Amino acid sequence: MKFATPAGENPIDRLSVVGRPVPRIDGPRKVTGTARYAYERHDAVSNPAYGWIVGASIGRGRVVSIDTAAAQAAPGVLAVLSTLDFAPLAPGFRTTVHLFGGAQVQHYGQAIALVVADTFEEASAAAHLLTVEYEVAPGRYDLAAEAATAEPVADRDAPDYPVVDRIGDFEAAFAAAPVTVDQHYTTPDQTHAMMEPHATTAAWRDGKVTIWTSAQIVAWHRPDLAKWLGVTEGDVRLEAPFIGGGFGAKLIAQCDAPLAALGARAVGRPVKVTLQRPLVINNTTRRAGTHQHIRLGATRDGRLTAIGHVSLNGNLPGAFAEAAIAPTRLFYAAPNRYLTMKLAALDLAEGNDMRAPGEAPGLMALEIAMDELAEKLGMDPVALRIVNDTQVDPREPDRPFSERHFVECLRTGAERFGWDRRNPTPGAQSDGKWLIGMGMAGGFRLNLLLPSAARVRLEVDGGLTVETDMTDIGTGSYTILAQTAAEMMGVPLAAVTVRLGDSAYPVSAGSGGQFGANNATSGLYAACVKLREAVAARLGIDAADAEFRDGRVLSGDRSVALAEAVREGPLVAEDGITYGDLDEQFVQATFAAQFAEVAVDGFTGEMRVRRMLAVIDSGRVINPTTARSQVIGGMTMGVGAALMETLAVDVRHGTFITNDLGFYEVPVHGDIPHQEVVFLDYPDNKSSPMKAKGIGEIGLCGVAAAIANAVYNATGVRVRDYPITLDKHLAGLPRVA
Amino acid sequence: MTPFTYERATSPEAAIRAVAGTPGAKFIAGGTNLLDLMKFQIERPTHLVDVRGLPLATIEDTPDGGLRIGALVTNTALAAHPRVKRDYGVVSRAIVAGATGQLRNKASVGGNLLQRNRCPYFYNVHTPCNKRVPGSGCSAIGGASRSLAVVGTSEACIAQNPGDMAVALMVLDAAVETMNAAGNTRSIPLAEFFRLPGETPEIEFALEPGELITAVTLPPPPAGTHHYHKVRDRASYAFAIVSVAAVLDEDGTGRVAFGSVAPRPWRVAEAEAALPEGPAAVVASAFDGAKPTHENAFKIPLAERTLALVIAEGKG
Numbered sequence A: 001m002k003f004a005t006p007a008g009e010n011p012i013d014r015l016s017v018v019g020r021p022v023p024r025i026d027g028p029r030k031v032t033g034t035a036r037y038a039y040e041r042h043d044a045v046s047n048p049a050y051g052w053i054v055g056a057s058i059g060r061g062r063v064v065s066i067d068t069a070a071a072q073a074a075p076g077v078l079a080v081l082s083t084l085d086f087a088p089l090a091p092g093f094r095t096t097v098h099l100f101g102g103a104q105v106q107h108y109g110q111a112i113a114l115v116v117a118d119t120f121e122e123a124s125a126a127a128h129l130l131t132v133e134y135e136v137a138p139g140r141y142d143l144a145a146e147a148a149t150a151e152p153v154a155d156r157d158a159p160d161y162p163v164v165d166r167i168g169d170f171e172a173a174f175a176a177a178p179v180t181v182d183q184h185y186t187t188p189d190q191t192h193a194m195m196e197p198h199a200t201t202a203a204w205r206d207g208k209v210t211i212w213t214s215a216q217i218v219a220w221h222r223p224d225l226a227k228w229l230g231v232t233e234g235d236v237r238l239e240a241p242f243i244g245g246g247f248g249a250k251l252i253a254q255c256d257a258p259l260a261a262l263g264a265r266a267v268g269r270p271v272k273v274t275l276q277r278p279l280v281i282n283n284t285t286r287r288a289g290t291h292q293h294i295r296l297g298a299t300r301d302g303r304l305t306a307i308g309h310v311s312l313n314g315n316l317p318g319a320f321a322e323a324a325i326a327p328t329r330l331f332y333a334a335p336n337r338y339l340t341m342k343l344a345a346l347d348l349a350e351g352n353d354m355r356a357p358g359e360a361p362g363l364m365a366l367e368i369a370m371d372e373l374a375e376k377l378g379m380d381p382v383a384l385r386i387v388n389d390t391q392v393d394p395r396e397p398d399r400p401f402s403e404r405h406f407v408e409c410l411r412t413g414a415e416r417f418g419w420d421r422r423n424p425t426p427g428a429q430s431d432g433k434w435l436i437g438m439g440m441a442g443g444f445r446l447n448l449l450l451p452s453a454a455r456v457r458l459e460v461d462g463g464l465t466v467e468t469d470m471t472d473i474g475t476g477s478y479t480i481l482a483q484t485a486a487e488m489m490g491v492p493l494a495a496v497t498v499r500l501g502d503s504a505y506p507v508s509a510g511s512g513g514q515f516g517a518n519n520a521t522s523g524l525y526a527a528c529v530k531l532r533e534a535v536a537a538r539l540g541i542d543a544a545d546a547e548f549r550d551g552r553v554l555s556g557d558r559s560v561a562l563a564e565a566v567r568e569g570p571l572v573a574e575d576g577i578t579y580g581d582l583d584e585q586f587v588q589a590t591f592a593a594q595f596a597e598v599a600v601d602g603f604t605g606e607m608r609v610r611r612m613l614a615v616i617d618s619g620r621v622i623n624p625t626t627a628r629s630q631v632i633g634g635m636t637m638g639v640g641a642a643l644m645e646t647l648a649v650d651v652r653h654g655t656f657i658t659n660d661l662g663f664y665e666v667p668v669h670g671d672i673p674h675q676e677v678v679f680l681d682y683p684d685n686k687s688s689p690m691k692a693k694g695i696g697e698i699g700l701c702g703v704a705a706a707i708a709n710a711v712y713n714a715t716g717v718r719v720r721d722y723p724i725t726l727d728k729h730l731a732g733l734p735r736v737a
Numbered sequence B: 001m002t003p004f005t006y007e008r009a010t011s012p013e014a015a016i017r018a019v020a021g022t023p024g025a026k027f028i029a030g031g032t033n034l035l036d037l038m039k040f041q042i043e044r045p046t047h048l049v050d051v052r053g054l055p056l057a058t059i060e061d062t063p064d065g066g067l068r069i070g071a072l073v074t075n076t077a078l079a080a081h082p083r084v085k086r087d088y089g090v091v092s093r094a095i096v097a098g099a100t101g102q103l104r105n106k107a108s109v110g111g112n113l114l115q116r117n118r119c120p121y122f123y124n125v126h127t128p129c130n131k132r133v134p135g136s137g138c139s140a141i142g143g144a145s146r147s148l149a150v151v152g153t154s155e156a157c158i159a160q161n162p163g164d165m166a167v168a169l170m171v172l173d174a175a176v177e178t179m180n181a182a183g184n185t186r187s188i189p190l191a192e193f194f195r196l197p198g199e200t201p202e203i204e205f206a207l208e209p210g211e212l213i214t215a216v217t218l219p220p221p222p223a224g225t226h227h228y229h230k231v232r233d234r235a236s237y238a239f240a241i242v243s244v245a246a247v248l249d250e251d252g253t254g255r256v257a258f259g260s261v262a263p264r265p266w267r268v269a270e271a272e273a274a275l276p277e278g279p280a281a282v283v284a285s286a287f288d289g290a291k292p293t294h295e296n297a298f299k300i301p302l303a304e305r306t307l308a309l310v311i312a313e314g315k316g
Helices: A027-031 A069-073 A120-127 A143-149 A170-176 A218-229 A256-267 A277-283 A326-330 A359-377 A381-387 A406-417 A477-489 A516-539 A562-566 A624-643 A703-715 B012-020 B034-039 B075-080 B082-087 B089-096 B101-106 B109-113 B165-171 B269-273 B279-286 B299-315
Strands: A049-055 A061-067 A077-082 A111-117 A131-136 A151-153 A164-167 A179-187 A199-205 A208-213 A236-239 A271-274 A290-298 A304-315 A336-345 A434-446 A452-458 A464-468 A496-500 A547-549 A552-555 A558-561 A571-579 A589-601 A607-617 A674-679 B005-008 B025-028 B047-050 B059-061 B067-070 B175-179 B185-189 B212-218 B225-231 B242-248 B254-259
Touching: A049 A120, A049 A256, A049 A277, A061 A111, A069 A077, A069 A120, A077 A120, A077 A256, A111 A120, A111 A256, A143 A290, A143 A304, A143 A336, A170 A290, A170 A304, A170 A336, A179 A359, A199 A256, A208 A218, A208 A256, A218 A236, A218 A256, A256 A271, A290 A359, A304 A359, A326 A336, A326 A359, A326 A434, A359 A381, A359 A434, A359 A624, A359 A703, A381 A406, A381 A434, A406 A434, A406 A589, A406 A607, A406 A674, A434 A703, A452 A477, A452 A516, A452 A562, A464 A477, A464 A516, A477 A496, A477 A516, A516 A552, A516 A562, A516 A571, A552 A562, A558 A562, A589 A703, A607 A624, A607 A703, A624 A674, A624 A703, B012 B025, B012 B047, B012 B175, B012 B212, B025 B034, B059 B082, B067 B082, B075 B082, B075 B089, B075 B101, B075 B109, B082 B089, B089 B165, B089 B225, B089 B242, B109 B165, B109 B212, B165 B242, B165 B254, B225 B299, B242 B299, B254 B269, B254 B279, B254 B299, B269 B279, B279 B299
Parallel strands: A049 A271, A208 A236, A304 A336, A464 A496, A607 A674, B005 B047, B025 B047
Antiparallel strands: A049 A111, A061 A131, A077 A111, A151 A336, A164 A336, A179 A290, A199 A208, A199 A271, A290 A304, A434 A589, A452 A464, A452 A571, A547 A552, A552 A558, A589 A607, B059 B067, B067 B212, B175 B185, B175 B212, B225 B242, B242 B254
16 A cells, blocks of 8 residues: 555544553563563573673774684583684674674674573683684774764765755854854763663574564564575574564664574574673664754844754764754754764764664754753743744745644643743752752654555454564554554454564564554554455455444445454455655654753752653554553653763773663663653644554653753753763752751 | 582581682672672682571670671661661661662672672773782773772772662771681671772772671660761662761761762761861861862762761751
8 A cells, every 4th residue: 555645534533442542462471471582482492502792802903813712612512603713794784883703893892702502601601711812903982082083974864965954044144143052062872771682592494594583673684684694585584573672772683693593503503692781782782972063043032043053973984973963954943054964983882773863862952952042032941942833844945744733742731831830040949958940842753654564364253363574672563553453444452463573474664763653553554454355345345435343344234244254264465555755745753842840959969850741742642551651761761861871981992881781870760750741642644544653752852951951940050961960060059058 | 600619508617617618619698799790700709608598697686785787687677677777777778778679688788798899890801900800900090980989099999889888887886797717706897897909909808718707796876866868870779979877966976987989988087076067177087188080079079068968967
């Protein structure tokens, strides 16, 4: 099904199952331990051997030799795979890293050996018996030091934008603006910190391999794995039915998957491999830190006349830039702008996608700058954003937004949060020893349209089986797909079985970029339309005017049980959604207004978030329960980004030294107050037949800046370097009683 | 993890014999720190002697009105003990500020005193660390040092003692009772139990090989209000950036120790004597000679502000 014109009324609009707060249907499996993750496939693989990955302990250079003799001789060891015995695995999709093979070390932690043994402990003990000789090359590990070498660079995911994106005459407009902000902001390197580390179990049989792995997008993994293993895609079966979180860390294959398969081939036995947290942090990918320079010029009544946003970051040679300027292109309009990204070479683990790539760090800076501008204007920060709302693409004013209700997000949020009680004078509100502040920020994230397919089968018992390689990374995919099928076919939710994450199933959009829910349900919608046609044909009914409801097919005076259609055997339909150019005709995006109240200990500078509110405009909400979980998860991640998360680089060794969850702190329950989420729930008929949009990332966008602005409102000390830890404002805190 | 052998000890004497007589042997109780370190191959004991079956898990009043806490009393049990809550509140408060409920259920009093430091370079086996590999150098000096010690350090090591309970025990003048391989017992004042790094940062405790902690004793409770304030980057389950344990008398005198600022819980008699003059005087004295890095210099003003908070609460 090609979706090329705005959706009219369709069966989803009944909202008898879709749009309802259905608890996740895979919940019982999760809480009873019967949802099997990649490392626990005891049901599929008996007697696996265990692989332990050894990462390079230099930042850049060459492996000269690896003495494996002692490890080979250690108890239980079945094989030691040395990187020197393999040709480099060519960089895969969306990466520049050789996951294994060859002598070159591109970054600290890069895999140089796999030890396979009968038990996990034997593998780990033997791994420490390897003697590795390196030739160390000078590496570039310090973004500030490399800033001068940075080159302007295009946006990998938006290549149509000029490298230097200019409208009007920024310099002149900024110079002439009566009110300006000209500030530098930094965001640190971050790790995804998903609960389940990367993990794979692999088993060969007759030249074909089955790989149970933790993958967000099955079809982004399989071609690379086939290439690395020297087999056809058809010889690789990939299964990822359950994933313990991803946040972008598992969009593309990491070394656990090829090494498990190579190890299994070497020892003639299934092998399972997982990455320990220090390897997750130094071996896989990160969100790259940024240095951002933002200049805003405005008239005295708050209209932006000039927006300048320059973002610098660093990555491996050939890798891409974190698109921190992405939100600035479309969030606010100004007649003059200057946006560009610069990229320096850094020999650290590759910067790559992490939840709301570009938008998240970009808004961390932009939305503080807007707060600073509001203060300079003597204007309310909510009002400033309302004044600068745009309903069209600032670069192409004849290209409107499909739906944009950001102003309503702002107004609703301000009212719900009691924003009028905020004291605009910073450092002026206290509660005992606590300094109290309120802050807000806008959130913006694109809605992305990707093809997605599914298969749906009406069984003879009246049940429906859905199959697609879509994944559920903890988000609720199982549930919303079941809701979609139930709505389309007029059956109860309990009649639907959903099977996911298997490369044998039709290729979906997968989970990433907040594109999973809308596209995968739309692909299933297409398959269901086809199944409805097949049912109607069997029943001799015109599909165009048939209604599927309560297990029956209704048409004119006729009412036939759905089961009638499958008396002689099940009906199977497979189709997918593809898209026309509605995302070119219209800007499709999601919006948030984020509000936070923060208390700062006037003695110690410790910060505690007291209240949070997000008002979200992201199209139709398919399931308010799972959607709310996505948003509060994003808000929680935003608290981490604002107040604690940072990968500290040791620039001498080229390593992220805060390399486990003890040193890299993320919020705990005690850090998270009540989080209120409001969905405006405006269907977007240009996004898909579901009229839904992304929800997985918008909840994060703007959160950190809202907290930063609240901290400033509490203390009067503006911190522009994330995370805002107490040492950064301690000296400037006002005296408390 | 490196292979090791394991036995359960049936008496303190047998446990001590087993450890003293086996090169590379260690005691294990809760294992909340040791097992982590073994997984990273930072600790590589050849033999573990599990002491959990020993009769060292009771809390008893002492004839002088103090308390004797068996080495195997869990952190949870100690924090919840009625006399501890009533008379030694600083201990309860410090313990519940640390770790998590699950860890406190496993962790023993004796083991908690022996927890190792939390320097990131100690944990990364590929970077030099004089504690892990004596003589290899200190990576923390000139590296990521925000969490590390500012005072009592040496050119060889700036790791901090990250504990909470020990800071509270320090202000109470606790002592550590031990038994050695010869079967002799002794009582080590806590202030002497923790060693400063000097040129031998790998030696952290004043214990002989095989010497077993059997109890911690507390003198009769001092007069005053008990305080423990722990400053950290998140609300829970984080090591202190700075902590303050204090017992404050109405007349402005009292006792105070600082946590996470030094290689051991940091209590300085002259500094404590300055309490009536206020937090600035205390901190100026306590941190005299401090050598912070540019990343952790904030700990000194933070210590002063935290003490000011504690004093304000005391006047509450």
